[in-house]
Structure formats: C-alpha cells, structure tokens
Amino acid sequence: MSDHDLIFILALQNVPKIGDITAKKLITHCGSAEAVLKEKKQHLLKIDGIGSSMLQEVFNKSHLLAAESELKFIREHHILPLYFMDGNYPEKLKHCIDGPILLFQSGNVNLKQQRLISIVGTRKITTSGMAFCEQLIEQLAVFNPVVISGFAYGTDITAQKAALKHNLQTVGCLAHGLNQVYPKVHKRYVAEVEKNGGFLTEFWSTSNPERENFLKRNRIIAGVSEATIVIESAERGGSLVTADIANSYNRDVFAVPGRTTDSQSSGCNNLIKYQKAHLLSHPMDVPYILNWELENDKKPGIQKQLFVELEADEKIIYNFLKTKEQHLLDSIALECSMPIFKVAGVLLNMELKGVVRPLPGKLFEVI
Template sequence: MLRLQNVPNVGDVIAKRLISYCGSAQEVFENKQRHLLKIDGIGSYTLKHLFDTAHLADAEREYQYILENQIDYCYFEDPNYPKHLKHCIDSPILLFKKGNMDLEGRKIISVVGTGNITSYGTAFCEEFIADLAPLNPIIVSGFAYGVDICIQREAINQGLQTIGCLAHGLNQIYPKVHAKYQNEVLNNGGFFTEFWSTSNPERENFLKRNRIIAGMSEATIVVESAEKGGSLVTADIANSYNRDVFALPGRSTDKYSVGCNNLIKQQKAHMLTSAADLIYLLNWELEEKTSQSVQKQLFVDLDETEQKIYGYLQREGKQLLDSIAIDCQLPIFKTSATLLNMEMKGVIRPLPGKLFEAV
C-alpha cells in the first residue's frame, strides 16, 4: 500500500481503481502490465513509474520509520477508517494517525478560517464550542494559525475531542510555535495525515490536506475569511462532497468577513449565528434539560408578540407571512416588522418562497 501511495501520477482515485481491478495493492504489482493498461487512467508513463523499484525501496524505509515510531495507520477499506471520509472518491488510500481518538458513532464537524482571527471570530469560537459541548462533538481543523488553533484549544477547554489534519508527516509540527499544544491534542484526540515522514509543509500539501478536513465531517464551518483563502477552498470541497457548509456573517466593511459573506450570498453556505443554527440544520438534539434551558433563555429576549409568533411557528412549522398574520390575529405590517426583529435576534429564519420558520 505504501508503495502504491508513493507512485507519481497515481492519485487516490486511480489507486482505488487499480486495487478494485486487481483485488489488493499487492496484486497490482503482480499483475501483467498489458492487463493494467485496460484500466481507465492508466497509460505507459504511469506504468513505468508503477514498476520502478525505487518506489519499493522508499516504501520499505517509510515502513521501518512507522514501526520504530509506533505510528498507527488505516487503509481506506478498514473498519476504523473515518466513515465520512470513506465515502469521498478522492479520500487517501492510507492515513497515518497518532493520539487518543474515538470516532465511533460520534458527531464530527470541521471548523476552519483565516489565520488572522479577530476578536469577533475569537468570541464566536468560545461561545460556539461552549454551546455545543453538551452534544460532545469531535472538532476537526488544520492546527494552523488563527481560527484553527483557536477552535481546537476551545474544544480542549470544554473537554471535547479535537483532531488536527496535517499537511506534512507526523515527525514534525507546523507551525513550530504550536508544538506547545501538541500533547494536549494528542491526549484529547490526535492528528491525521496522509503524508510520509519525508514530506514537508509545502503549499500543495495544504490544499490536499483540506479535502481530509472537509471529508471527515458532517459539516464544515467557516468562521472568518478574507475574499480569498484556504478555508474557502475547504468550503468548496465540502460542497462537492454534498456536505453542509456554514459561514459566520460579518459587517461588509470587515476584511475577514468578506469571504464568509460571499459564501452566504452565493448560497454556498448556511448563515451561522449560533450553535442553535447548526444543531437545527443537522438535526442534532440536545439533552432535554439543555433544550429547556435554551428555550427559557430564548423567551426572556422576546416580547409578547414575538413569543406568540415564535410559539406558532414551533407548532405549525414553516409558514407564509399572510398565514402568520391571520392565525396570530396581527396586522400584516406589524407581522412583517416583528418577523424582521426576530430574524435579527436569530430566533427565526426566512426561507425561499416567502416562508418563515423558527430556529
């Protein structure tokens, strides 16, 4: 498997085709070349590298490193391979991991964003993780500057598992300044990478790493982003995997909210103002006492008319403006103004077709 992973021009998609055709990675190298040429995507150039014995020597050296350093690993067909990632066509055929993680039956989300996190983004991360803590999700990120390390440290503070997806081998940490957080992550989750100990944090590795972040999770959340950035690439990948994407909105004048606002505007992401938005759209459920606590706090912030409309939408589900006004016995103009206020408070959301629903 290591030898196959190391062959130039054989990405994960082609590697899986080879394994499917031959039966295993070992049998790929035992097959006749004329048979392999029948596989879509395999040409003479690829075959030349496929049977180059230098790749076998490299694989043997890496395997020795894995044994000496007690690196755990999982093959894409193994039961312990991350289940969400397994469904991605270009997922790594081999993942290396280190730490103390338990993914079985767990809720998993990815949180990414700018390396230049602002006080607005930091405050959101703190509140968001604190509100999600009762659900005990696993938080995945890239262990990078800014949003990544902020969200992973908050996860640890709340006693949650967190996983860092790396763009290099497990023999190093990048950025080096984050080495001080390494043991905390290892004790409260761990690290995944597809890269060998000979791999350094090159630019193209970060782009490949992003698909693991997006693929491992039920949903990807972008906290802050400039108009361009790696977190937007991760959001695009998550969309290509048909995963939910969320983005934290910000002021139009804020540099590190432009990317998030564009995701929302282009309907590439749901607007995320609180943990409640994520819980609702992913159909997660809090424990009953937590739900009651949230609802009690919610109604403290609503006036009598708002409570009436909110209660109606909870009972009846999605409703048109006219239906809300008629059933709640309110004038249209007052209903419209009240709905706008409630939307600003984050307790309802507008939907296509002039519908409204409770959050």
C-alpha cells in the same frame, strides 16, 4: 493490517502520477495493492482510464525500499495506519472519491458515531472572530461534537484550544508527516490534543509543510466532517477551498457574516451571497440545520422539574407553547416577536431545563 500488506500499500501510495482515484481503481480491479504491483503491465493497461504514462514508475523497486523505511518509522512511533478498505478508516471519508488510500493517525482519535464538524478560517483572525469561535464551541459543547481543523495559526488553533477547554475531542489534519509540528509554536498543544483526540495526515515522515500540501490536506478536513464552518475569510484563502470541497461532497457549509467593509469577512459574505453556505449568526443555527438532538431528547418519560425558574424570554415562549401546543420554530419566532437565532438558543436552554422538547418536523411542545 500486517506489515506485509502495508509495505505494498505504502509503495503504491508513493508512486508518482498514481493519485488516490487511480490507486483505488487499480486496487479494486486487482484485489490488493500487492496484486497491482505484481500484475503485468499489459494487463493493467486494459483497465479503463489507465494509460502507459501512469504506469511508468509502478514497477520501480525503489518504492518498495522507501515503503520499508516508512514502515519502520510508523512502527517505532506507534502510528496507526488507516487503509481505505478497512473498518477503522473514517466512515465519511470513504464516500469521497479522492480520499487518500492510506491515512496515518496519532493520539486517541474516535470518529465513529460522532457528530463531526470542521472549523476553518483565516490565519489572521480578528478579536470578534475569535470571540464568536469560542462562543460557538462553548454553546455546541452540550452536543459533544468532534472539532476538526488544521492546527494552523488563527482560526484553527482558536477552535482546537476552545474544544480542549470544553473537554471535546479535537482532531488536527496536517499537511506534513507526523515526525514534525507546524507551526513549531503549537508544539505546546500536541500532547493535550493527542490526549483528547489526535492528528491525521496522508503525508509520510519525509514530507515537509509545502504550500500544495495544505491545499491537498483541505479535502481531508472537509471529507471527515458532516459540516464545515468558516469563521472568517478574506476574498481568497484556503478555508474557501475547504468550503468548495465540502460542497462538492454534498456536506453542509456554514459561514459567519460580517460587515461589507471588513476584509476578513468578504470570503464568508460571498459564500452566503452565492448560496454556497448557510448564514451562521448564532451557534444554535448549527444543531438546528443539522437536526442534532440532545441525548436526553431520545429518552422517554422526561418530566419538567417543579418550580423551574424561567428567564423572561423563556416565559414568553413557554406561555405561547402552553396555549398553542405544538408549533414550528419559525412560528414561535414570529408570534413571540423574536429573531429565529434567539429563539433557537432560548429553546435549547428550555430543553436542558426539561420544559420543552423538539418533535419531528422542527416542531416544539411543552412537556
């Protein structure tokens, strides 16, 4: 993208009362942000849904001056702008009507052809919530997902540190410009995150971490991901907003259940109760619901190793499948007298050992 084009995109983004939905409508009608800002007002008023009050500030030259200043910051700090009509813009976010017209990226983010999950939750995460979050990422690491979160206290930083520990790409979606770090104590993680992923924001260097920015930021967390996972949440909280947004985008949502007496589980329990989220009781519920496959599963000619050592539960399932051939996950759990979440984990270990393989329709068979 040329600096000339970027100046006009930044200027349009900076206009009050012109949100992302309206900006996209104007750009689509006129052909470019520059064309919008150079169009006559009476012509813009003919566009369906565009009113005079929206256009009061469009032609104010101060927005071009502000854009020039922000462009200088972008170039000096080697920030990558992502325009919603360009190929480098997050693919899943393109399908969100209210996605930002322009994002700013730092680091080595790669979201193309990746498994993308966002992990959110309370800033006051409990020790059990932290343990589940770390276990979740440890067991999902074999699928090499990108872990997306908000780089905040509690659940966010727990998830992103766990991703770094297992050499997974992680992306922090920020509620402020890329010229600062919030909370400041997380500055120690910035370099490692940018090495193994990076940061995304729609906010300029002039934006501070205001409360409304965090709520606005949540749609990016939900929008870039194929699924949103809520680890813990009180009855109200930003993570529940993210879950609602993800549902509005027709994305999968998972929630970790907790005791009814635990205040930090009430939000998750309500998501499950009102059928706004899948119940997440075991890490392998995620790849099962999202129908993820291991890379080796796609390669023909996988042969089981000779004299593979099987655990007790693995032997039970192996012997059942050997006599019954192909079987559904639910049937395996029923016939082997094991809970589904446990069977899913055991089957994954058996896949890694080259003993079983998944088939379409959630069937499994011995190799």
